[in-house]
Amino acid sequence: MTALHTNPLFDRLADAENILVTGAGGGFDIYAGLPVALSLMHQGKRVHLANLSFSALAGLPSEAWVAPDLAAVTPDSAPHLTYFPERTLARWLEAHDYPATVYAFPQTGVQPLRAAYRELVDLHRIDAIVLVDGGTDILMRGDEAGLGTPEEDLTSVAALAALDDVPERLVVSVGFGVDAYHGVSHGLVLENIAALERAGAYLGAFSIPRATREGALFLDAVAHAQEQTPDMPSIVNGSIAAAVRGSFGDVQFTSRTRGSELFVNPLMSLCFAFDLPGLAARCLYLDRIEDTHLMRQVHSRIAEFREELVTRPSRRIPH
Template sequence: MHYLTLPFFKEVEQAQSILLAGAGGGFDIFCGLPLYFGLRDQGKQVHLANVSFSPLFSATGRWLSPALMEVTAATQGNSRYFPEMYLAQWFAAQSEQVPIYCFERTGVQPLLTAYQTLIDLLHVDAIILIDGGTDSLMRGDEPGLGTPEEDIASIAAVHQLPLAHKLLLCLGFGIDTFHGVCHAHFLEAVAELARRDAFLGTWSLTKEMPEVQRYREVIEAVLRAMPKHPSIVSTSILAALDGLFGDVHSTGRTAGSTLFINALMTLYWCFRLDPVAQRILYLNDILHTQTIRDLTYAIELFRTTLPATKGWVNLPI
């Protein structure tokens, strides 16, 4: 049955110390938890990191670099919104001590230093970035980029690291329509990456999988701890896993919009990271950035130089 092995799993077969990192912050790292549980069950060391939207400067934890904090179950911080802290606490309730390495929302250069710190500390030989959604594949000339800053900073930083195995996973096809992303352009990007031998396949999560059941348990526990800050991405994926379909709203945050919950939201889309980075039209414009403000300005400036953006394309299905 080896001929049915997805290229993604061949790519990480020899890796022993894997860093799973939420590329876009917030709940992105949670989208990697089914994979985390699965890889760990294979005997691999797997570490968790995430761009944090919580104010780390007011939290307790060990600073490993100017933009990197180790968050544990003992960390104290903003109780209203700190998913990484609550994730570490969930692990502690399972009698596991799993630190979550939190990156500040920053420019590419501090993020690059933070990633190199983790490589040295954890002897990382593979990095897998996780995007909850699909806006990480927007190259810059699409009609809407979603919320690109954190995703693109993560991709640009990891692109510069001297590792053989650097991958990107997207989970939640269709969810970023809420943020203005045209998914025809996502599929166009997948086709381009396939031509460059950078598309490593897709596979579906189902609610029967033990790894997915644990993922659901974590999400529900963290959402109970932060009831005023539900994740649009995570609640949409859980709804799709339950077989819900169409304009189904699991959180009031999406009120007034039209959703399309469907089975495609449960697919992992897998890519080699370097070709993803190389197709970003403004990559060289952001490599020097130090702050998130620098990054936002560079993207906005690039957009003003475009003679036109691509038009919106409705999927003909």
């Protein structure tokens, strides 16, 4: 049991020496993990970064592939690609004198993704993993009225749930409210968090204040990514960054959200932390995607599962 003045997430990582912070859902998800990763680096931990990637990894040279389905991305990787969040992050890290390799996993099913994680764990003797979701759909157990876009997130959860020899496996969800535009009921998100608390898997929440070193660096990294990828900036991290700056309401920062009303608010800057095995145990369809090798299999298995059940209706947060 930890004391109130300590943070349960970082307390769980206190004895870890080689920590992997990894994005669960593709795109710019790893950016949502930067505040935690940087804080661990500043504590003297050896931190490695990875991301389930939406980038065109197939065009990388053979020497970039550390193992099947595991690529090492550096600031010089694939200069011809305009959309490459992992390389954009590597360039920002290099400019700020941090280790500048970001590992990338292509979109696969559970089995090859787990094998790639195993290679990375063995390569760096990883003794703790923090899986980060920019958003809250990683917290959906499967019977909610809307799941958002859970395929990549829960493939990552399933892949890591079986790595029992890694002493600490944790989940961090950042960006509360942003998935409302993907059909997620955040009343049900809160209900799920309460259930995870009862199960002993919820580790509490903490904010990303802009007055901290890590908060300021996160804002700088997101701004750099928006400059480098002006046509496809991250809506999730842009919203989180706006919340960290103290913005509120319909804060428009990209043409991608034109016609949508945003609700940027202080809860978006909260990091909700969980025990990964505990979270995995509550997912109702994780066993159905266990033997998948392709992402399209994950999509079809979830769709089949959804056809068989009565979903929980959305819950309105009183106001």
